Structure formats: C-alpha cells, structure tokens
Amino acid sequence: MTEITMAPSYFTDDSLLRRVHREKVVALSGPRALLMMAAHPVAFEGFFMATGSLDDPYKRLRRTAEVMDVIAWGPKAEADRKTRRVRAMHARASGVLPHDAGRFPAGTPWAADDPELLLWIIACLVDSAVIVYERYVTGLSAAERDAYWQDYRIIGRLFGLRDADMPATWDDFEAYMSAMRRSGDLHVTPTAREVGIEVVLRPPLPLKVRPLVELANFITVGLLPRGIRRGYGFSWDPARAIALRGGAEYVKRVLVPLLPSSLRYVPAAA
DSSP states (O other), X not given: OOOSOSSXXXXXXXSHHHHXXXXXXXXXXXXXXXXXXXXXXXXXXXXIHHTTTTSSHHHHHHHHHHHHHHHHHSOHHHHHHHHHHHHHHHHTOEEEOSSOBTTBOTTOEEETTOHHHHHHHHHHHHHHHHHHHHHHTOOOOHHHHHHHHHHXXXXXXXXXXXXXXXXXXXXXXXXXXXXXXXXXXXOOOHHHHHHHIIIIISOSOOGGGHHHHHHHHHHHHHHSOHHHHXXXXXXXXXXXXXXXXXXXXXXXXXXXXXXXXXXXXOGGGO
16 A cells, blocks of 8 residues: 655554545445434534535535545645635534424524534544444454544544544543433434435436445445434344344455455555
C-alpha cells in the first residue's frame, strides 16, 4: 500500500481508520448508518428534510463520501478546506420541527451544528463500520476498537466537535450507543420510514445489479438493532439470522482472504 500524496495527512497506513476503510466490503455499512441516522427524529425531520438534503440524496451522499475520503487519504490542507466549508453550511442551517416526531413536539428547535446531533451522525458511521468490518473481514481487539474511535475523534473535531462533546474511549462510546437505544430519543417517523426505504433500499441502479442490491439490503436489515428494524417495518426471523451469519462467515473466512488487492481494497489503498 502506498500513500496517495506526499503532503501530510491526518492518518497513516498504520491507522485503524485506514485499515478498516481500505476494505471495499465496509461500504456495506453505509446503508445501515443512514437508516440509523434517520431513526433520530430531530436528525431526520429537522436536518435532513428541512435542509433539502434529500432533494438529490445520491448527489449529497457522493459529496459526503468525497469529504470523508479526503479526510482519510488526502492532505490535511484539503481536508481542512472541505470540512471548513461543511461547518459553514451547518452554521447556517437551523429551524424547528414542523410537526410532532416521536417524543419531540412540533416546534422543537434544531441546528445542524448541534453537538448532540453531530455526535449521533458520527456515531452511526462508526458503529456500522465496526459491525461490518468484524462480521466480514476480521475481529478487532479492545485496543484496536479504541484506536479506531480515537481516529474518529479527529474527524469529529474537523466537523466542529470538542473533545468534551465526544466519548473519551471505546468503552464510553459503547455506553453512549447503548444509552441512545434506551433513551426514547430514537423513533422512526412515517416520513423517515417512507423516504429512508426509498433512498437507501431502492437506489436507481440497472436491473442487472438488482440481485446484488437485494443482497446488500438483506445485510442492512439484518444488522440493524432490533428496535430500529421494527420501526422501519422490516420483517426478520431466526432463519434469516442464521443465513446472515453463515454468509458473513463464508465471506470472512473464504472470500475476502482470497481476493486480489485490486478487488479487495479501495483505490486509494491499493
């Protein structure tokens, strides 16, 4: 693996962030992360809908992916420039919820640069990536999980979070995710259910790749927390859970180790 640039980057090839995100299979974490984000009514009803993020969702997702790629693989100067622009956009986006959403009543104020909201968005990315990496690539030790989270704390700072806004360790991060699932804050609204399913599970792709989309959807649904899965109205049963585990074991033990680098790793890491 070689660096894509000689300019200083926030991460090196030894960082856990690059080790995890060099794997193409980790892209399977994206749909799960988006559905997790949309399960927070303020994040969805306030930020995503009110700011027009879903007017052209696939273009928005591509731009977000480009920013994250620059942070992970590109020079610091470019990462700083792109995240500075994102922070400026967030600073201008605020409002109130137009109607009741879960436990949040109509009129609840929201702001795109709210640290609690930003933390939830980042946490969904982290939680989903680690789950997919460990299911389909290899397990991570407690120290490796913590190192991955420390890398993501750097990303959090780039998007405007302070150290005090983020869990300090991986154990603290897991406690945060557990608390969020129990808090009552997460509630899949009818609009989130409709738009989330349409955007995440029905992307505008050719019919010839539809079987791959359905496979990715199966993985996405299976890896969601039970309560959020129910909120979206997705059915699940023990037989599907067994099939999901069996498929993951095959990918991890047989398929991924045998793939050539050109197929296994993202271009920036090849």
